Amino acid sequence: MTDPDTGAAKRGRRRRRRKGTRADPARVTVTLVALGVLLLVSVTAGLAIGSVRVPPVQVWGIVAHALGAPWTEPDWPRARATIVLDVRAPRVMLGAISGAGLAVVGTALQALVRNPLAEPYLLGVSSGASLGAVTVIVFGITLLGPVSLPVAAFAGALGALLLVYATARTGGRITSARLVLSGVAVAAILTAVLNLLLLTTDRGNEARAVLAWTMGGLGGVGWATLWLPGIALLLGTAALMAQARSLNLLLAGEEAATTMGLDVARFRARMFVLLSLVTGVLVAAAGPIGFxxxxxxxxxxxxxxxxxxxxxxxxxxxxxxxxxxxxTAARTVAAPMEIPVGVLTALCGGPFFLWLMHRDARHDTHRRAA
Structure with missing residues (x-):
């Protein structure tokens, strides 16, 4: 016979979990609007801040004039318009696309493997994508033309993700510690192979450029290279939004999701391919940016x-x-020297990662005590 107190406690935990998945619609709307406005402000700042400061009003005057919108007669130097439109704008756009894509991929990965520490960089997915991309660069492989680099990055990302998942899954279960350790080990191996390729290549100048790229950076991007990561972000986000209900089911556990009609193995396989594709394209465009x-x-x-x-x-x-x-901070804090943006994201994400591990360890302790 079930202990009434135990049953009540279980029902209370289930109610708290269900409550945790809901939020006031008005609050969600306010959050989305606030983030949209903040993104507009951030883009404006990214276009205005630099070695040459451009007033925000002039920034949007330049953008509006370039789009053909009715505006007053241009009163800015042509060089300033070139800086905003051809130097900063593609870089800011790639930053927004990469940031959005990595956040979406991290969200889906945490649901798929049911681990709050999951994300492309920590699980070695970015390292796999980097190795695939660097292999194409070092050996000059152009079988698929301009998409050779993203395809190789996708293959590397998918292979790394499957390897980490297979090594971390034992007895049908994956623990946070095992998943992170598997990701660290796979990433270390792939990074070692990548460094070996760079050290043994005859293309010294190219190797130095690739080594800087492996730390994550948005410099040197042009409008012609933005279409692929943009499409990957839009299609990947749309596909994940269509599968949002299935991702929610996984929050209840694999057995519960199966009883509610979800083929977990097939769904997870499809999502792994999708997330590897998005990650590979983003890494090929901006390098591995973690956390x-x-x-x-x-x-x-x-x-x-x-x-x-x-x-x-x-x-x-x-x-x-x-x-x-x-x-924006990476290219201005130590100007005229530019800091790889991956270094700054790691400085922010490392302490956050340690806090998450401490929080999860504390929750596990309380759960065992109860």
Missing amino acids: VGLMMPHTVRLFVGGDHRRVLPTAALSGAVFLVWAD
């Missing part, structure tokens, strides 16, 4: 709850805002 996919999902859940129909769009907006500001 965005770890921090943003946890941050936005405080405001919109755990429902993925709300978490995914808010995480995308917050990731875009975060990376635009991180890149």
Whole structure:
């Protein structure tokens, strides 16, 4: 016979979990609007701040004039318009796209493997994508033309993700510690192979450029290279939004999701391919940038709850805002020297990661004590 106190406690925990997945619709709307306005402000700051300061009003005058909108006669130097449109704007756009994409991928990964510490960088997915991309660069492989680099990055990301998942899963279960350790081990091996390729290549100048790229950076991007990561972000986010209900089911556990009609193995396989594709394209464009996919999902859940129909769009907006500001700081804090943006995201994400591990360890202790 079931202990009434134990049954009541279980029902209370279930009610708290259900409550945690919901949020007041008005609060969600306010959060989305606030993030949209903050993203607009962030983009304006990214276009205005630099070695040449451009007033925000002039920034939007230049943008409006370039789009053909009716505006007063241009009163700015042509060089200033070139700086805003051709140098800073593609970089800011790539920052917003990469930040949004990494946040969305991190959100989905945390649901798929049911681990709050999951994210592309920590699980070795970014390292796999980097190895695939660097292999194409070092050996000059151009079988698929301009998409050779993203395809190789996708293959590397998918292979790394499957390897980490297979090594971390024992007896049908995955623990946080085992998943993180598997990700660290796989990432270390792939990084060692990548460094070996760079050390043994005959292309010295190219190797130095690739080595700087492996720390994550948005410099040197042009408008012609933005279309692929933009499409990957839009299609990937749309596909994940369509599967938001299935991601919510996984929050209750694999057995519960199966009883509610979800083929967990097939769904997880499809999502792994999708997330690897998005990660590979983003890494090919901006290099491996860590911890965005770890921090943003946890941050936005405080405001919109755990429902993925709300978490995914808010995480995308917050990731875009975060990376635009991180890149702006990266190119201005130590000017004229530029800091790789991946270094700044790691400085922010490392302490956050340690806090999450401490929090989870404390919760596990309380759970065993109860």
